[in-house]
Amino acid sequence: MAGKIPQSFIDDLLARINVLDIVESRVKLKRTGKNYSGLCPFHKEKSPSFTVNNEKQFYYCFGCGAGGNALGFIMEHDRLSFPEAVEELAKLAGVEVPRDESRVDHQRELRRKDIFALLEEASDFYQEQLKQHSQKAKAVDYLKGRGLTGKIAALFGIGYAPPGWDNLLKN
Numbered sequence: 001m002a003g004k005i006p007q008s009f010i011d012d013l014l015a016r017i018n019v020l021d022i023v024e025s026r027v028k029l030k031r032t033g034k035n036y037s038g039l040c041p042f043h044k045e046k047s048p049s050f051t052v053n054n055e056k057q058f059y060y061c062f063g064c065g066a067g068g069n070a071l072g073f074i075m076e077h078d079r080l081s082f083p084e085a086v087e088e089l090a091k092l093a094g095v096e097v098p099r100d101e102s103r104v105d106h107q108r109e110l111r112r113k114d115i116f117a118l119l120e121e122a123s124d125f126y127q128e129q130l131k132q133h134s135q136k137a138k139a140v141d142y143l144k145g146r147g148l149t150g151k152i153a154a155l156f157g158i159g160y161a162p163p164g165w166d167n168l169l170k171n
């Protein structure tokens with residue numbers, strides 16, 4: 001569920017929903033001319049100073065200064081994070097939230113697999129050198145001196161890096 005939500009989707013979502021519907025399902029409102037007003041859910045008050053302007057799609061409280069659009073309201077009122085609030089509104093609008101990074105994640109996964117494959121190839125190469133290289137005796141003697149049998153060497157994937165720096169590249 002990680003990933004950035006595209007701004008175009010958020011704009012589209014805000015155009016689909018009505019701030020009045022969102023607020024009205026949580027706060028008791030009364031129509032006053034063009035606006036709707038009620039008791040502010042964000043501060044304690046006895047006379048309504050909380051207003052919703054449906055034409056401009058925002059809410060504003062003259063008492064505490066709380067204000068914003070439908071997304072801001074749902075975040076503040078329901079104590080949701082930004083992505084959670086977007087999910088909530090998308091549910092109401094009946095749409096799926098797209099994620100920008102799903103493609104990037106996939107590429108990262110592929111790259112990770114490539115690296116593992118490469119490491120395995122390198123490991124195979126060095127293990128092969130321990131069996132085949134003309135100077136392998138030096139390495140084998142050393143391992144035997146340390147009490148390592150061929151079996152153990154194979155089990156732990158111990159290899160031999162022959163002299164030189166580009167053996168793996170030339171391979």
Ligand SMILES: [Zn+2]
Pocket residue numbers: 040041042043050061062063064065066
């Ligand atoms: Zn208020």
